[in-house]
Amino acid sequence: MHILGIALFVGPQFFLAYGWVAASRQITDMPTRIRAMRVVIRRFGYIGGAGLALILIAGIYLISTWRDYYSYPDDASFTGVPYGVIFIIKMCTLAVMLVVLGIHIFWAGPRLIEAIEAETEGRGTPAQTRSVRMASMALSITGLALALAIMVMGAMMNTKNYSLS
Numbered sequence: 582m583h584i585l586g587i588a589l590f591v592g593p594q595f596f597l598a599y600g601w602v603a604a605s606r607q608i609t610d611m612p613t614r615i616r617a618m619r620v621v622i623r624r625f626g627y628i629g630g631a632g633l634a635l636i637l638i639a640g641i642y643l644i645s646t647w648r649d650y651y652s653y654p655d656d657a658s659f660t661g662v663p664y665g666v667i668f669i670i671k672m673c674t675l676a677v678m679l680v681v682l683g684i685h686i687f688w689a690g691p692r693l694i695e696a697i698e699a700e701t702e703g704r705g706t707p708a709q710t711r712s713v714r715m716a717s718m719a720l721s722i723t724g725l726a727l728a729l730a731i732m733v734m735g736a737m738m739n740t741k742n743y744s745l746s
Contacts, residue, residue: 582635582638582639583635583636583639583643583735585635586632586634586635586637586638587632587636588632589629589635590629590633590728591632593625593626593628593629593632594629594721594724594725594728597621597622598722598725605618611697611701612701615694615697615698615701618694622690626686647659663743664738667738670734671734675727675731677727678724678727678731681720681727684720685720685724689720690717692716696710
């Protein structure tokens with residue numbers, strides 16, 4: 582379930598970054614492009630949100646059974662084994678990623694759509710749209726890079742060489 586959640590969370594990010602951006606440029610009618618953009622982003626947001634919920638639920642189960650998974654003794658300290666240290670770093674990275682994505686979802690993304698609409702209607706300039714687009718792209722790329730780093734740490738937690746002391 583945890584891996585399915587990760588796929589549902591990260592997959593839409595890749596699609597939107599590498600598929601949708603290029604495909605949407607083929608739509609020359611700007612009002613149509615904006616409407617399509619809103620629908621695609623909202624629908625993929627639902628998928629990513631469901632993935633995040635699965636990650637949370639399955640992750641809570643996985644971390645609650647960490648001793649059983651590796652047969653650690655009951656007196657083993659969580660931070661005394663690499664598994665625990667990697668987990669703490671992973672959760673700190675997750676918190677940063679969620680903040681970055683939150684800023685993108687609730688601030689930069691809506692501002693970008695507004696800037697595109699304003700430019701289309703003659704109320705904005707290409708320079709204003711470009712500025713917001715660069716901020717949006719920086720946040721998107723940072724969020725995706727952090728998600729990939731978290732995935733690497735997850736793989737490390739499930740590898741004997743990194744998890745066992």
